[in-house]
Amino acid sequence: MNQEPGFEFWMPPAAVGFAGELDSLMVLLHVVMLAMFVIWGAYFGYSLYAYRSRPGGRAVYHVAGEKASFIPDALVLAFEVWLILGYGIPLWAKLKQETPPPTESLQIRLVAQQFAWNFQYPGADGKFGRREVSLVSAGNSIGLDESDPASKDDILSINNLHVPVGRTFTLLMTSKDVIHDFQVNAFRNKQDILPGMMTTLWFDPTVVGKYEIGCAQLCGLGHTQMVGNVFVDEPADYEAWLKGQLEMRIGTADARRDLEEARS
Template identity: 35%
Template sequence: MVGAYIIAQFQFGPDQASSLAGQVDALFLTLLAITGTILALVAVTILYCLARYRRNAQVDRTPIPDSSLPLETAWTVIPMFIFLGMFGWGATLYFKKNQSPSNATEIYVIGKQWMWKVQHLQGKREINELHVPVGRTIRLIMTSQDVIHDFFLPAFRVKQDVLPGTYTTQWFAGTKTGSFPIFCAQYCGTYHANMIGQVIVQTPQDYEEWLSSGTTEPAMALSGANLFRSLGCSGCHAVNASVRAPLLNNLYGSPVPLQNGQVVTADERYIRDSILQPELQIAAGYDPIMPSFKDRVSEEELTQLISYIKSLSKSTDR
């Protein structure tokens, strides 16, 4: 009884709850097998030599050469190739982790000392919890209000630092229902250890039910549209506006030629920078007259504005 209880306390790996988890574990176990073998070989050799060649033992001690080029080459080159293999495999997973599939459902995450604020496109907000439907690819667009945090989902084997002043993204697809921990993995101040939460992976039906339950807020894009008007953006960025400013229809995801000759892709980061630091990247053919909205919009409002501007673009999969 006691024995079984104690053994039950030992966990040898976290839950595998995402499409990526199994792949990471496979690489991990492979590395474990390779390095374990090498380590065991070294250890056995050392122990064997220690036992056999102890000072007073009568054994063959005919000197061996001081050095051997073939041997040195072998144990330089062979590990190098093994290492290159490890690199390649690891890099493949990393590229996969950093390239979100195009059909992802987007969810905005804002970190602040010491909580996670989540808003779904449909308008639903939650704190320290993240409801997602099982099987659907989720793309998190994350930023921080203060210091660097890190959105870590051990059961999904992903993590990404959440930086103030810019957006970072990561994606995952839950493969089984249940609740899994969220940790902040980047030290962020006194209550860093309290910045934890739950991802709740639900069946699509439960998820829809949850979305429509409780107090409903307008969809993010709608809130963004209201803001767009109340902040006066529509005064310039409209078809028949008195001031000549770029139209924002179909902006998201398209290339924007800049005044200095560069061309940038209009992603979340570009839109964010254009609202907060409009003077940095002036679209070609327009005057640098837009005022900065820094200190006038909160991070939440920014995400709503971005969500609205993205909704003006047909290419976005909503």
């Protein structure tokens, strides 16, 4: 765990590949705005002094032979047009519109609820088990249909998301109740999660570590308690975690079946 909490002067530490482009946009915006503020401010101060009221002075609105220059405004306009069309929109499209295809990205389902994050991994078959609202119970928070063959190797994890470093993953997100929002500062991008609808988010984690998940949409009294963790693991650690989770799930399912058989 290489994250040390503490004071950060600028952006929080980044743990995804696309963070560089986003952070550069932030830096560029602030540096250019600061430069404009200083230049305009200095010129404003100079004008106040140079054209101050003096005895006998009269306001002059037109000086013969002098023409106003549009060049400073044109430069600012050109920069802003480029910033939107050449930088902002393409970056937005890449992060929000161009979700990587399932063949290139690990797919993980996220079912948010008041006040927890339920993660479902499709397992070796690559297929998510069916979910059914009527099956939702205290012990089955996402309503997974255990009779569906696709659900046999699925892995469920509450509030803890594990992903391997260096591999792109996509969250397929929906909510059981109200609107939530998945946010991890080190991952930069975030997205609302809506009941009855699927939204997606993708990340390309680059730094091994533990990062906090927060809900970024006020969702009820427990909103501030809706905290989880993303663990960006070395691939071997990730595989070991998956294996452990699957064994645990099969063990629990077997125990439940034995119990039901003993009762009947």
